[in-house]
Amino acid sequence: MTQAPDAPSSSAPGPLKLEDFLCFSVYAAGHAFNRLYRPLLDKLGLTYPQYLAMVVLWEADDRTVGELGGRLGLESSTLTPLLKRLEGLGLVSRTRDPADERVVRIRLTDKGRALKGPACAVPAELLATSGLDVAAVARIRDELAGLNAALTRAEQTGR
Amino acid sequence: MTQAPDAPSSSAPGPLKLEDFLCFSVYAAGHAFNRLYRPLLDKLGLTYPQYLAMVVLWEADDRTVGELGGRLGLESSTLTPLLKRLEGLGLVSRTRDPADERVVRIRLTDKGRALKGPACAVPAELLATSGLDVAAVARIRDELAGLNAALTRAEQTGR
DNA sequence: AGCGATTAGATCGTGTGCGACTTAATTGGA
DNA sequence: TCCAATTAAGTCGCACACGATCTAATCGCT
Numbered sequence A, B: 001m002t003q004a005p006d007a008p009s010s011s012a013p014g015p016l017k018l019e020d021f022l023c024f025s026v027y028a029a030g031h032a033f034n035r036l037y038r039p040l041l042d043k044l045g046l047t048y049p050q051y052l053a054m055v056v057l058w059e060a061d062d063r064t065v066g067e068l069g070g071r072l073g074l075e076s077s078t079l080t081p082l083l084k085r086l087e088g089l090g091l092v093s094r095t096r097d098p099a100d101e102r103v104v105r106i107r108l109t110d111k112g113r114a115l116k117g118p119a120c121a122v123p124a125e126l127l128a129t130s131g132l133d134v135a136a137v138a139r140i141r142d143e144l145a146g147l148n149a150a151l152t153r154a155e156q157t158g159r
Numbered sequence C: 001a002g003c004g005a006t007t008a009g010a011t012c013g014t015g016t017g018c019g020a021c022t023t024a025a026t027t028g029g030a
Numbered sequence D: 001t002c003c004a005a006t007t008a009a010g011t012c013g014c015a016c017a018c019g020a021t022c023t024a025a026t027c028g029c030t
Helices: A022-042 A048-059 A065-072 A076-088 A110-114 A116-130 A134-157 B022-042 B048-059 B065-072 B076-088 B110-114 B116-130 B134-157
Strands: A092-097 A100-108 B092-097 B100-108
Touching: A022 A048, A022 A116, A022 B022, A022 B048, A022 B134, A048 A065, A048 A076, A048 A100, A048 A110, A048 A116, A048 B022, A065 A076, A065 A100, A076 A092, A100 A110, A110 A116, A116 B134, A134 B022, A134 B116, A134 B134, B022 B048, B022 B116, B048 B065, B048 B076, B048 B100, B048 B110, B048 B116, B065 B076, B065 B100, B076 B092, B100 B110, B110 B116
Parallel strands: none
Antiparallel strands: A092 A100, B092 B100
């Protein structure tokens, strides 16, 4: 349809069109989701990354910072402040693991668990108000899962 | 394949699995691209958003801040500091439009234009080192273009 | 047992991002 | 003409996000 992979194939200082960049489509879609989620998450008092962190904890409670980072693809330098904010909101507790004092275990509080119900409604709400095509969304999601696997592999081999 | 749209279809406080979220796939892919581009862009002395801003300017020079924002999906509050940094690097000039003093016009300097050559090589370089499948990348890019159009529409109607 | 290497988080500095607000310039009616 | 409304950037505060670096704890090898 359009022409090239993540960028124009030209080797000379040629066109270099923004829409040819897969990375830009991803970048723009990320911002768009952020903007669409914001008003819905405001009602929960969460930011978008905080919401994703809570999703991980609702999946399985009592995780270490490293485990959360692995799941979300974030560094401890990003997660530590974020988790402290969730702690400040009274949604999680942060305690050193007595068996290994290097590790910090993150656990949901009752308040954190209670938020799961309202939180479950959010994606459906977004889907309803956005008028996105459900089938298309599922298809792109699965394609992106494959892309992410490839990108992760590329990261690994690159170091 | 997997089950639901941007989220699990369950209405009860059910599973809520991270991989079911399209928004998370997009979020993760964005970070992954950022990490892959970083070492390549370091050689140009640019960050990832700065690179995208330069791509827009290489497409067509002499744009207003608002035009750049429309193209990139960014607010002036994000662009102004970014553009000041590009100005500090000597890649662009920022001057008030004499015809309308509210407007600031962004123009490439010679140094900024000279960077286009090396910059064109970056995406191909990334593609080579990452080992991504070119056809798959093009397919996902086109699918995301459609998604972005839908997300943008959703944003518009939502206000 | 002892000590160098590794590991888990935390801290710091820089650079996005955005909403809310401000400032300055232009526009558009009465 | 004049002034209220609009518009374009910029400023500010907050929250990511990462690399580099630090600290404390644990591991592993002898």
